[in-house]
Amino acid sequence: MASHAASETERLPAAVPMIVAAAVAVAAAAIVLTVIGSPVLAAGFGAAALVVIGAVWLFARLAPGSATDEPAIDWSVAHALASMSSDGLAVTDRAGRLVCANERFGTLFPGYPAPPNLVVGDWAAAQLGTAGRAAWRDGSASSGAFDAAGTKLTAHIQRVSDAMLVWRFVGHDVTDLAKQAQALVAGLSGDRLGMAGIMIALLGADGRVRAANRVLRVRAMGDERAMIEGRDFTRFLTTDNFGIVRFEREGTSGTPLRVLEIPFLDGENAPMLVALLDEELAMPHPAIGDSATAHVRSLISLLPAGIALVGGDGRFVHMNDAFVRASHVNPANPPLYPGDLVVREDKGALADAIRRFAAGAAHSMDMTVRFAEVPDEAVSVSIAAARGLGEAAVMLSLRDAGEEGRLKRQVAQATKMQAVGQLAGGVAHDFNNILTAVIGHCDLMLMRHAPGDSDYDDIQQILLNSNRAAALTRQLLAFSRQQTLRPQVLQLPDVISEVSNLLKRLLGETVELVVNHGRNLGPVRADPGQLEQVAVNLAVNARDAILAKNPNGGGTLTIETLNVPAHEVRAMDDDVLPVGDYTALRISDTGSGIPAEVLAHIWEPFFTTKEVGKGTGLGLSTVYGIIKQSGGYIFAESPKGRGAVFTIYLPVHTATEAPAKAVPVKAVQGDLWGSGTVLLVEDEAMVRAVAERALARQGYTVLTAENGEAALELLEKTGRPDLLISDVVMPSMDGPTMVRHVRKRYPDLPILFMSGYAEEQLRKSIDLDNVAFLPKPFSVQQLAEAARAVLAAK
Template sequence: MSRVTVALPKAAITGLALAALALCLIGLATGGAKPAALAALTTGLSLLLLAGVAWTVRFFDAWQRRRDHQRLDSLLGDAEMVCILADSDTGAIEWCNAAAVEHFNLTPPQKITTVLSDLHADPDGFVTRLQDLASLSGRADHRLKLQNCERVYRVEKLGDNQFLWRIALETRADTRDALPFEFAQFQPDGRLDYISPALRQDLSQNRISKDQLFQGTPPPHGQIAPVTLSAAGIERLAIRLESQGAATETVLFLPPQHGLDMPEHSIKPGETRHLQNLPVGLAHITLDGQLTYVNDEARRLLRLRDTYLPVLSDALEGLGRPVLEWIADIASGRMARSTEVLRLNCTLNETYLKVTLTTPPREGVNFIVAVFSDVTELKSLEAKFTQSQKMQAIGQLAGGVAHDFNNLLTAISGHCDLLLLRHDRSDLNYPDLMQIQQNTNRAAALVRQLLALSRQQTLKFVTLDLQETMDDVIHLLNRLVGEKVTLSLRHGENVAPIRSDKRQFEQVLMNLVVNARDALPMGGEIRIETASCALPKGLIRENVQLPAGNYTLIKISDDGIGIPQPLLGKVFDPFFTTKRQGEGTGLGLSTVYGIVKQSGGYVFIESEEGVGTTFTLYFAAQTPEPALRDLPKREGLHSSALQSRHALVLLVEDETPVRSFAARALELQGHRVIEADCGEAALDILQDPSIVPDCFVTDVIMPGLDGPSWIAQIRPRFPDTPVVFMSGYAEDSRVAAQARISNATFLGKPFSLVEFTQTVHAQLRLPTEMA
């Protein structure tokens, strides 16, 4: 289909003809005898002849184009695939068949890129690439896969500057068409997403809303009900499946020969072949609770292995009332639909089914319909959520109890210290006072365990060198394990430091070593290992996602009796213990879990009965801190009163025993103390301009104004006065307010006399020796 192409456009040929006529007229006007006139006439006639040739060639070219288009019309005009003839230089469409007009609404001389702009980001580059391939080999093919079809491009070169594009739309078969039941699926906005082939014959519309499909309301979720298809006026039985997070909603239709067009007035239990392959568990139950029919899905859910059909109460349990009463409520019409979650009998693993009883689809039916669905995973999530709520409640309770208990312990320990100041070792009361002090310290340790359980203990994070830290604590651990058990420690190479509270980290090691020792009643070996671990892609372990990064590992393993697999998920639960009554509180491992999690780490357990147990701790690897240089000494206060160790301290504490102890401790150091029982009282005292305290000592949690709040109100007047915050709670958001207050420090309860006076003197820049 090659043809001659005229380079001169129509406007150029027209201009050439006009110029030729002008020269001819000039030559004739001058008589034609003079040489100049003769030359003009000759040139004009030549140009006029050239224009005529150009017009002739152009006419032949247009005729040839029309002939080519007629040939294409006869060959491809009625073809199902899209056919387009495009110019290679301009990309303009010279011809297209009816399929192209129908699919792409083309009207020449549009460009070929118009067809491709909807699916290709760079249609010009796509056209150039395929036409270049067609120029080299004569033809170029390309397949574009879409959601439900494929678009196939074939480009052929015709002549010097023409390309024939053929575009075929191949629809892929929908796998849903092969399913042996009739159903329709809807998008969340109500648009019809799919309809099975049998229903397509009855419905004339392809995209209709849910309201247009049904006359009245669609069937309820999980219940068989009669519906009328509005498009065809057909009555059918249908059941709407619950979506449970799916992208579409499905409505199943029962075959008409078993539906409402039956001449009988009831559906017989035996006529259930249409229900057998449904992807939802369906069963028929008589009024006495006997299963008379179950389809394949219901048989799988109920774990029925033979043809015997049990009574519903024998297959499921956990209703909480007689099954016959439940069935009677449905059969009598007192309830149109009822759903219960029941547990399946005779299974090794707990399986929960959601059972929905619905009223019969027609009057006169002597059975009711049950719909089954597996909700075991949902039940498991519910149990985990309940456990998390219980843990949160226990944590809140532990935090509240620990706060009040810390105040009591502070008062007991403080007054005991005051008594010890007046009794030396030769005094008869000295051993009793030491017993009080030791038991107070034991009670304080128990409170720290409760706070670790609720993750509310105050942690002072520092960078810990594991080798140095473990070398310090290994001697204590050796005394804990006894003579029958060997404790070995092995450090890896270049193990990075971790960041945690030193005292609480030692508590973690002690708890895990003691737990391993108790698992070795006949003796054995406990191994502590440290190593570095790089996780460039993170790690998923026991449903926990560890972010990517570098970690430091600590493993504590033993060869003891191990832990039974059913109990592994409970070892970190508070108050859970496998020891006999009186041998353990059940707070050891829960304390470990709380401290590790509050430190930003992860703890995992691996155990096998008779083999042993391994606890693995993951902490984020830290960069070693540079050696600390000698800090410059802070300048002392210029107050002559402070230089003589006599400062004015405003003490604010709502607990009277704690306030009494703190005041006496400061007075013994020679300080003057002004006491207040709340933040409002402290503000009233400071209204006197003559009262200028040298230090503020305040509790954090108090009725009314808390410590940071009343300090913030007087801070503009006393910008540099040191502050000591006290609290039995963690250093949480309210305590963290001290970070916004300059020259402030925190002292956790319970504290001893020495700790209290040293903290106050450190804020006052005074020596810490006791008076």
């Protein structure tokens, strides 16, 4: 027994190379089967490999001096075969060791790790391990799709005898929808559609045919083998006086056609599918078979444009994925009728249009609807009859107007903001005239009443509330970008430092203020007082948002200044922000954020989410107006789960300051008594009366006129005055036009303009030197100081 056992032990090492050789042959055959896919060729190659390797081993055993040497296993053949595949291939043994792998596997998994021990994430590794065990048990298995090396892979595992596993990692290529549609139209799928009576062609952006099914070739050219590719599609069709379309070669006796255009891909150069259906007006169209219906649905499902089919009863028959996404359909609870998707106001019009086309309307139409899930966004829907497509009677197509719709909404928003701004500016101008009269009369009354008088406190209350109303008009003018600014060249950190103490008091002890300044900040030109107002308004809103999220406090308001050079702006690729150098101010908070439906309206005047009496709705609109009037840009963001972020871009000031044309109206200290003749031109009687009385009390002789023509006539009689005070905007002849006529006779006559509009806006249309400006509303003292300053400067 021992000797027999010993002999068996001696023979065992000699048999090991043959076992390994057999395993190599089987592995090579498996690789051939994986790469080429032919079982007969794989079996033949495995047998040949086994014979060759066996012969080599026998020769090595019989050769002198080789009795004790083990032959080396040559895997070069298997490597060469594996290299023929574009998939990643690997072979592992029972112990889980990597036996062989091709270069594609090494590219996908650097370092050649042994499957399933790949660096692909815990979930994918677990899937590979499960699939490997299943392959050992069942002979073959596949894993789920996973990401590796920047692509999506699926592993297919095949057991080779009981010794090895062959792993094949297949990548998922992106489908070229245009090429796939071209193959469908020109191939067997197009023939199936032709059997159902559907002629279909794929057209390029130039209108030339890329592919067509055989039935269309026969009808258009008379031969199913005719070369139609590259031909102008419109040359095959003709239209009579009634708008009926037919094939040109069939003439007026041919069968009328219904033409359905299906947008296929986005872009100007995108191809388009065109389907032609025979229009049998005298008899109902036969429905296509179930198999063809399913094929049409499959074809529609491939299209990126949102398309839905509606039956004769008005119910949905089919919706592709693009339609589901664009219409915000809940897949778990799909709607029965198209009207279920839109807002209440659009239900009737959409239902009537679908009913009309289901009854046989000849031409398609476009209409605009709003989906109930996004009522603020209008969507264009094309509606056309779809008879001959099985149960479908009407086809709905959503135009992919994402970028176009976004631009339209921006233009509409800008137009609305401009219109509201003009209205607000006009209201503020008229209101300023009223406030000028109220404040002026209060000042005149206070001159006759001393403190302690019974009427003194009442007059003070009227004056106080009038000044509050004046502040409100300044906000309206700020929104409409018509307020008076005093721009200076300044550094943003200096403005933030000035207002920081005020912000800390406004935020309270529970909200932390963090200020960070960037480096290499360029100077900006703006009104420092107005920039402080911007910071205060945004800080107050941030405080309210933080306290709304956490009533007990505990939040942070962060103010940052940043240098944004032109190359960074260019990298942003923003349609609104021009390329240039900017100094940015970013204000962010840790509050509750701004809902998406509110974010689109925050700049509108009088829009507020606060309770009645707790907000005017002018805070952010004022901020918007100040920044735009300063030549800057402001953007609001509210990332999900975080607070709001406001970013302000102010252009870096590089131009040399131009000498001012205006005469400064700095207050003159001391005695405001004056003398001389003043010509006062004002179309508002109440303002004219107050100004006349105020100037007369200061010692001036006052001449008044209600418009520019009357002023010129008065000057013809009285001669040159010492000072001309005029409103800017007046009927018939405005102030600047009148002053040009006056300056022809009196070139050095001092001029003081007064207006409720912004000085900066008016100076764009006033090309006059040495004129001063007094904004409305003004007090009696401010008018006296301005008149005294202008006369003193001449």
